[in-house]
Amino acid sequence: xxxxxxxxxxxxxxxxxxxxxxxxxxxxxxxxxxxxxxxxxxxxxxxxxxxxxxxxxxxxxxxxxxxxxxxxxxxxxxxxxxxxxxxxxxxxxxxxxxxxxxxxxxxxxxxxxxxxxxxxxxxxxxxxxxxxxxxxxxxxxxxxxxxxxxxxxxxxxxxxxxxxxxxxxxxxxxxxxxxxxxxxxxxxxxxxxxxxxxxxxxxxxxxxxxxxxxxxxxxxxxxxxxxxxxxxxxxxxxxxxxxxxxxxxxxxxxxxxxxxxxxxxxxxxxxxxxxxxxxxxxxxxxxxxxxxxxxxx
Amino acid sequence: xxxxxxxxxxxxxxxxxxxxxxxxxxxxxxxxxxxxxxxxxxxxxxxxxxxxxxxxxxxxxxxxxxxxxxxxxxxxxxxxxxxxxxxxxxxxxxxxxxxxxxxxxxxxxxxxxxxxxxxxxxxxxxxxxxxxxxxxxxxxxxxxxxxxxxxxxxxxxxxxxxxxxxxxxxxxxxxxxxxxxxxxxxxxxxxxxxxxxxxxxxxxxxxxxxxxxxxxxxxxxxxxxxxxxxxxxxxxxxxxxxxxxxxxxxxxxxxxxxxxxxxxxxxxxxxxxxxxxxxxxxxxxxxxxxxxxxxxxxxxxxxxxxxxxxxxxxxxxxxxxxxxxxxxxxxxxxxxxxxxxxxxxxxxxxxxxxxxxxxxxxxxxxxxxxxxxxxxxxxxxxxxxxxxxxxxxxxxxxxxxxxxxxxxxxxx
Numbered sequence: 001x002x003x004x005x006x007x008x009x010x011x012x013x014x015x016x017x018x019x020x021x022x023x024x025x026x027x028x029x030x031x032x033x034x035x036x037x038x039x040x041x042x043x044x045x046x047x048x049x050x051x052x053x054x055x056x057x058x059x060x061x062x063x064x065x066x067x068x069x070x071x072x073x074x075x076x077x078x079x080x081x082x083x084x085x086x087x088x089x090x091x092x093x094x095x096x097x098x099x100x101x102x103x104x105x106x107x108x109x110x111x112x113x114x115x116x117x118x119x120x121x122x123x124x125x126x127x128x129x130x131x132x133x134x135x136x137x138x139x140x141x142x143x144x145x146x147x148x149x150x151x152x153x154x155x156x157x158x159x160x161x162x163x164x165x166x167x168x169x170x171x172x173x174x175x176x177x178x179x180x181x182x183x184x185x186x187x188x189x190x191x192x193x194x195x196x197x198x199x200x201x202x203x204x205x206x207x208x209x210x211x212x213x214x215x216x217x218x219x220x221x222x223x224x225x226x227x228x229x230x231x232x233x234x235x236x237x238x239x240x241x242x243x244x245x246x247x248x249x250x251x252x253x254x255x256x257x258x259x260x261x262x263x264x265x266x267x268x269x270x271x272x273x274x275x276x277x278x279x280x281x282x283x284x285x286x287x288x289x290x291x292x293x294x295x296x297x
Numbered sequence: 298x299x300x301x302x303x304x305x306x307x308x309x310x311x312x313x314x315x316x317x318x319x320x321x322x323x324x325x326x327x328x329x330x331x332x333x334x335x336x337x338x339x340x341x342x343x344x345x346x347x348x349x350x351x352x353x354x355x356x357x358x359x360x361x362x363x364x365x366x367x368x369x370x371x372x373x374x375x376x377x378x379x380x381x382x383x384x385x386x387x388x389x390x391x392x393x394x395x396x397x398x399x400x401x402x403x404x405x406x407x408x409x410x411x412x413x414x415x416x417x418x419x420x421x422x423x424x425x426x427x428x429x430x431x432x433x434x435x436x437x438x439x440x441x442x443x444x445x446x447x448x449x450x451x452x453x454x455x456x457x458x459x460x461x462x463x464x465x466x467x468x469x470x471x472x473x474x475x476x477x478x479x480x481x482x483x484x485x486x487x488x489x490x491x492x493x494x495x496x497x498x499x500x501x502x503x504x505x506x507x508x509x510x511x512x513x514x515x516x517x518x519x520x521x522x523x524x525x526x527x528x529x530x531x532x533x534x535x536x537x538x539x540x541x542x543x544x545x546x547x548x549x550x551x552x553x554x555x556x557x558x559x560x561x562x563x564x565x566x567x568x569x570x571x572x573x574x575x576x577x578x579x580x581x582x583x584x585x586x587x588x589x590x591x592x593x594x595x596x597x598x599x600x601x602x603x604x605x606x607x608x609x610x611x612x613x614x615x616x617x618x619x620x621x622x623x624x625x626x627x628x629x630x631x632x633x634x635x636x637x638x639x640x641x642x643x644x645x646x647x648x649x650x651x652x653x654x655x656x657x658x659x660x661x662x663x664x665x666x667x668x669x670x671x672x673x674x675x676x677x678x679x680x681x682x683x684x685x686x687x688x689x690x691x692x693x694x695x696x697x698x699x700x701x702x703x704x705x706x707x708x709x
Contacts, residue, residue, distance in 0.1 A: 047674065048392035049374060062707075067700075068681045134540060155540055157689055241542065243483045245688025246681055260367035262677035263392070 035276065042269035050265055059270035069271065072249045075161045079250070080229040082165040083172065087225055088218075090169065091176030096206060098177070099184045109181070113174040120171065124238025127167035128154065131239075154240055157247035164239055164248055171235075172228065176221055183217030184210065219290075230279055251275050322612040324380035326599075327356035327372075329365035330633075332545075334567040338633035342435075345625040351612045354380075363486075373398050378602030380609055381616055386423045386434050386598035387668035393600075394431050400601040400610075405617050406430045414621070416640035417661065419594055423669040432598040433620045436635035439592035439654065440494050440562040440666065443583040444569070448554035449476045460587030461498060464558060465531045471557045478535035480547040480556035485684035487544055489676075491560040492529050492683050493667055497593070498586035499528045502664055509670045514706035518698065526694045526701075532560075533687045551580070560586070562595075566634045566650055576649035584653055592657050595666030596635065675708040 153163030259268030
């Protein structure tokens with residue numbers, strides 16, 4: 001159909017290009033456009049409705065002087081460290097144990113993965129009851145005779161974030177286990193045989209041979225865990241709604257509360273921009289090492 | 298084939314639209330009254346409106362006002378306005394009005410002589426922006442109540458306190474009997490509201506207005522407010538064993554005699570009624586904590602988004618008149634447990650506590666509430682502060698007061 005002799009490279013694979021237009025538009029308008037819009041309005045004093053009335057960095061000064069924001073950041077760091085370390089370690093251990101050609105592997109896999117089928121809201125409610133001192137674990141243990149037993153993490157400001165992390169680990173570890181198991185199954189049997197012939201103990205084989213070979217799986221897992229950490233919101237809302245007091249607040253909740261409950265869009269945008277910035281700070285150096293390095297090499 | 302179907306569908310919709318005006322006009326009304334007593338109350342509005350030949354389409358949004366308001370606002374700003382919507386009167390809808398999204402009701406108000414019948418006058422003032430009236434107040438809800446469980450005090454063997462100070466003095470006896478002296482739920486608005494009540498009761502009306510109306514930060518850092526913080530410190534010590542979140546769970550502790558008392562608005566009365574408790578016999582209410590008998594004139598109001606449809610706009614006018622009709626006012630407020638906004642209605646069926654409230658209202662001992670005085674932004678910061686204060690014993694009274702004064706300095 002083309003009139004020109006030489007086909008324009010722009011029109012090569014036209015079907016594929018046309019087909020990807022909706023996604024390109026979505027990504028550039030909704031994602032990039034929305035991000036830029038948010039960052040722009042975070043420098044304004046928008047209240048209920050967005051208004052272009054610039055106030056410089058005022059929203060950011062206020063943000064970093066707000067105790068609730070500082071507590072949110074601290075909680076996110078604790079929660080992040082716990083879920084990163086424990087879900088990786090527990091997930092890998094469970095996967096390694098399941099990989100020992102045990103009986104009823106399917107059953108165990110189903111049991112471990114089952115919590116992942118529940119939403120964070122349901123998980124949060126279940127654990128809210130379990131950790132409630134009046135009906136939950138503490139109550140049961142006291143009924144068994146240990147009357148001085150005390151376990152009420154959700155009602156104690158200083159440890160409430162750990163109580164939330166328990167629920168998150170219970171929910172998320174199964175998925176990590178499955179990813180790890182898939183990675184382990186991807187390792188060639190021959191490598192195990194070779195290691196056994198060389199007399200390398202099993203734990204050493206895992207640590208120095210198998211894990212380095214599973215690098216792509218670990219990277220996928222890391223991305224999944226990390227994105228889960230930054231956006232944690234519903235779990236906190238269901239379990240404690242930020243309490244006791246403001247001891248279990250998280251950044252995503254701050255953004256939502258200030259945008260919609262406090263009718264202060266500017267403040268909410270500033271907080272979400274800070275969240276974006278923290279992700280960028282983590283992701284950019286990693287992406288540079290990961291992709292930039294490969295090109296040179 | 299498909300096109301034919303589509304055309305038919307379009308024709309049908311068009312026909313329906315043309316058929317519309319002949320029948321009753323549907324008007325969607327959104328609100329967040331979903332608990333048992335609230336739903337019964339709002340049904341009274343629907344009944345009265347349907348009787349005018351229009352049709353009330355109920356748009357109840359479950360959850361509290363905090364959940365419902367963002368949904369309502371995004372519908373109005375997103376170009377899909379409802380016929381009418383509830384807000385707490387005051388500053389929640391201020392920006393929507395300024396953006397020209399809300400309907401000016403001044404003509405209807407002049408016709409209905411609202412300025413004469415609505416009492417107290419401050420209610421209508423908070424519906425007024427730049428001399429124009431934008432909302433219809435429908436009830437008065439006041440926060441200034443201390444609800445006491447007679448049973449709990451009997452069990453502890455101490456006489457029923459007549460004011461806050463006696464209540465604080467009775468706290469050790471209650472604790473000894475295994476009763477939580479004061480129930481304060483974990484939600485942040487509860488602790489923040491309790492502080493505001495203490496401010497008006499312990500500090501007095503002038504102090505309340507100086508802080509929240511004039512936003513006098515120097516005064517907020519001063520010795521008079523320090524007294525209020527001292528009272529709040531007592532309150533948090535008395536409340537430290539409350540392991541519940543929702544306000545009605547906290548009220549339930551008082552109903553069952555597990556807690557001595559609760560500082561909560563008059564909506565708590567609905568819970569006592571549902572539980573079959575009698576005012577004066579099973580429970581006692583102390584307006585203004587027994588120290589300063591004032592009630593705040595917070596409450597609910599209806600706002601009317603600007604609509605293009607002429608029929609619906611006419612139905613809005615009818616609804617606005619219906620809401621303030623004396624008969625509707627009585628029927629609604631008796632079920633809701635709130636006070637009517639008109640002084641000229643008969644409320645013989647009201648119970649003890651409601652009558653106390655009406656008497657204070659008649660005397661004119663009213664103060665504007667925080668919804669009317671401060672932006673949602675400032676209120677949220679205040680809630681954050683008091684949520685932390687009540688949950689964290691190591692946040693000292695001095696530090697909290699300093700943060701409170703900073704907050705007032707930046708308030709709008």
